[in-house]
Each structure stands twice: as structure tokens, then as C-alpha cells.
Amino acid sequence: MVSRRLSRLEGHRRKFLAIVDETPECQRATHYAAARAKNSSGAVVLLYVIPAGDFREWLGVEEIMRAEAREEAEAILAKVAQSLRETLGIEPETVIREGNASEQINAQIEEDQDIAILVLAAGSAKEGPGPLVSSLAGRSAAFPIPVTVIPQELTDEELDALS
Numbered sequence: 001m002v003s004r005r006l007s008r009l010e011g012h013r014r015k016f017l018a019i020v021d022e023t024p025e026c027q028r029a030t031h032y033a034a035a036r037a038k039n040s041s042g043a044v045v046l047l048y049v050i051p052a053g054d055f056r057e058w059l060g061v062e063e064i065m066r067a068e069a070r071e072e073a074e075a076i077l078a079k080v081a082q083s084l085r086e087t088l089g090i091e092p093e094t095v096i097r098e099g100n101a102s103e104q105i106n107a108q109i110e111e112d113q114d115i116a117i118l119v120l121a122a123g124s125a126k127e128g129p130g131p132l133v134s135s136l137a138g139r140s141a142a143f144p145i146p147v148t149v150i151p152q153e154l155t156d157e158e159l160d161a162l163s
Contacts, residue, residue: 014042015114025152029121034084035163048073050098121150
């Protein structure tokens, strides 16, 4: 069960949570989330999850690998945030977490009670729509708020018209 959402109370804004990764479809989800936030006087949160299993080395090497992964995450988030500033004029919040993606998404939703909608993008590759969207279909990941899934093929203009 998710904690009570506060986004409709005075002093709060509805937030759209978009997951950032290195997939081609990620840009579709972040653009749509930011456009919806802008059009509804809300906010957008960009979440990058560093997979936990990437750091299984000796302690010194593990710390270096973790720092490098965090630097890469920060660079990717900065690039996406700059794109949203330039194209939509919105200032996103950015968050980096480490662990299982579904668990970290749920933890972020629980910690930020203004998050009301999760935005994911479905890829069009032959491998499938992507791990998070696939997990939703397979019910291995359930999120406690509404989820909007954006097709990768939509243009910025089409996304703007829908938002």
C-alpha cells in the first residue's frame, strides 16, 4: 500500500516520475512527463537507478566502480535535464538511486508523496518494449500509482498534443 499522495494539498504540486536510462525510448518518457508537468503546473522528477549487481569487486575497486557509475548517472541526468530546460522550459528534479529498478522506483514513490504518475516508455526493438514495461505486463513489478506508457515512435509534437 502506498502512503497518501499529497500532490493536491495546498503547498504541494503533482509530480510526474520519469525513469532515465540509456535506452533510445527514454527521451520519449522524459519529454512527455515534463510536458504534462508544465501543462498542469506540476513538476517532473527524473530518476536514474544504478543496478546494484555492478559492484562485486574488492573494496577499493568496488568504491571506484560505484563512483564511476554515479558520475555516469549524473552526466546522463544532466544531459536529459538540459534538454528539458531548452525544449520545454521546465526545471526537473533529479534523483540517483542504487539497487533493483522496481524496488527503487517504489521507494522513490513512497518517499516523495507528491509523485502521482509514473511515466515509462516502451521500446520498439525486436527484443520487446523494455524491462520495466515487460515486468508490468508480466506483473512481476506493480507500482502503487498510475503508470503511463509512451510509445517510442511518437514525435515531440505528438507528445505535446497528448500532454
